[in-house]
Amino acid sequence: MRREPFGRTGVLVPVVGQGTWNMERDGRKAAVAALRAGLDAGMSHIDTAEMYGAGRVEELVGEAIVGRREQVFLVSKVLPQNASRAGVLRACESSLRRLRTGWLDGYLLHWPGRHPLAETIAAFEQLTREGKLRAWGVSNFGVEDMERAVAIAGAERVGCNQVLYHLEERSIEHAVLPWCVARGIAVVGYSGSGHFPAPRSRGGKALAAIAAAHGATPRQVALAFLVRAMGLLTIPKAASAAHVVENAAAGELTLSDDEVRRIDAGFPRGPWRGLPTL
Ligand code: NAP
Numbered sequence: 001m002r003r004e005p006f007g008r009t010g011v012l013v014p015v016v017g018q019g020t021w022n023m024e025r026d027g028r029k030a031a032v033a034a035l036r037a038g039l040d041a042g043m044s045h046i047d048t049a050e051m052y053g054a055g056r057v058e059e060l061v062g063e064a065i066v067g068r069r070e071q072v073f074l075v076s077k078v079l080p081q082n083a084s085r086a087g088v089l090r091a092c093e094s095s096l097r098r099l100r101t102g103w104l105d106g107y108l109l110h111w112p113g114r115h116p117l118a119e120t121i122a123a124f125e126q127l128t129r130e131g132k133l134r135a136w137g138v139s140n141f142g143v144e145d146m147e148r149a150v151a152i153a154g155a156e157r158v159g160c161n162q163v164l165y166h167l168e169e170r171s172i173e174h175a176v177l178p179w180c181v182a183r184g185i186a187v188v189g190y191s192g193s194g195h196f197p198a199p200r201s202r203g204g205k206a207l208a209a210i211a212a213a214h215g216a217t218p219r220q221v222a223l224a225f226l227v228r229a230m231g232l233l234t235i236p237k238a239a240s241a242a243h244v245v246e247n248a249a250a251g252e253l254t255l256s257d258d259e260v261r262r263i264d265a266g267f268p269r270g271p272w273r274g275l276p277t278l
Contacts, residue, residue, distance in 0.1 A: 017045025019237030024053030080113020088123030165189030204265030
């Protein structure tokens with residue numbers, strides 16, 4: 001599995017990781033087994049959040065990584081309403097308890113909120129000094145939000161910006177993606193596999209033809225496109241073991257310039273409509 005740096009932290013993470021949103025609905029056994037299968041397949045980046053299932057998903061992830069913590073690049077997120085300095089410290093302790101670990105590899109502000117960003121970042125830095133975080137980052141930040149974060153902390157301190165990115169929603173390519181990449185901040189795309197084109201659409205046909213040439217599946221080609229350049233990571237969520245195996249193999253697939261151009265033509269970026277979120 002190809003790896004990319006998590007910002008300028010010096011830590012390399014697999015380009016295809018594992019999301020966990022809504023996993024509390026999947027049945028504990030299946031979800032835990034899927035996450036473990038993902039680790040076996042090299043998808044060591046696991047993304048979760050205190051919000052998911054109101055803490056139940058973190059508990060489930062904690063169960064999945066028992067005995068394998070050193071293998072995992074574990075990321076969680078704090079809700080904006082908890083992102084005061086004291087609130088972040090409290091929220092992080094709760095996440096660590098649910099995840100059954102002493103540290104997080106990444107801790108993100110889930111989206112910009114009313115608490116001053118400087119307070120949130122001060123708490124992230126304190127947790128880093130205390131050995132509870134290896135790195136921190138943000139999510140759903142546009143360029144202006146990113147400029148504020150970098151003005152407070154320096155670009156070298158911001159590990160990633162996690163944003164909505166799939167073939168039919170490429171708006172981040174207009175501004176926030178190049179802005180982050182130019183500063184060495186990883187762009188972690190979310191919801192990359194849930195929105196999938198109809199096979200008979202122009203884009204669907206392009207994916208199928210490229211997939212056939214590689215002996216791959218259209219979904220693998222789509223994921224490979226989403227991580228086609230330096231600094232791009234993706235975190236598909238899958239509770240089915242077959243989906244996990246399919247997604248992991250996408251991390252080995254390299255597309256030619258011509259293939260990238262064909263996918264680009266099949267899924268036009270469209271005009272800038274503001275930062276997309278769910
Ligand atoms: P997603 O990963 O795009 O889609 C998940 C859905 O796709 C599930 O129904 C899954 O099915 C299916 N799937 C996955 N791999 C598949 C495959 N190979 N073939 C067919 N179907 C497949 O959606 P997402 O959960 O919205 O986004 C991914 C992750 O990003 C989240 O889980 C979360 O960790 C993160 N996220 C972050 C934010 C944020 O605000 N920061 C927002 C949304 C998501 P099964 O589960 O049945 O396998």
